[in-house]
Amino acid sequence: MTPDLVEYPDREMLTISLANRIASQLAQHLRTNDQAVLCVPGGSTPAPVFRTLSGADLDWSRVTVLLNDERWVDRDSPRSNSALLARNLFQGPAAAAQYLDLYTGAPTPADAAPALAEQVSAVLPITVLLLGMGNDMHTASLFPRAEGLAEALSHDAPAVMAMTGGDEAEPRVTLTLPALKSALWTHVMITGTDKREALERAADFDPQAAPIRAFLDDATVHWAE
Structure with a gap:
């Protein structure tokens, strides 16, 4: 078990607390910096956090938002993480955010990927990073023992790489280890017993077998059943 694990009595408390913490860290950064960068996962698990965060009283016009990774599908696809952000985060005050x-x-x-790597490098470092984790211990589109994973986890990797993996094995792009590790604050959000057990297993694994392991030492993990 990671020592930086915060347990919540239910998912609603996790959602409220995590959204408030992210908003507070972005606001803290903006007090002394012109811009902040928020990097978030796709999928349904963080959607309630996005909806709560969208109403935060921030100067969102000074915040750049980007995803940890994206499936190579059009915005109108139900598989699009960008579409999920449009529905859940880019509403209310957060609609003023810049989106990469x-x-x-x-x-x-x-x-x-090469042009995306240049664009992402130009906005680094990440201010607040929110990661998810699959039951297979992947994070972003960094899948266990996937082709290209060793390069993506190297400290001299380009900021963005093309990757495949997961049950769908569909083409994707993902931020790589050096881009993700640039974050000033890192949070991992997981829910359910299965992912809690996977997280505990990951602590003893090599990042090639459990990519989330590469980020746990710098992260606060937020969990609710």
């Missing part, structure tokens, strides 16, 4: 879209419409992720 990882999906460019290029034929393949590999075609787009």
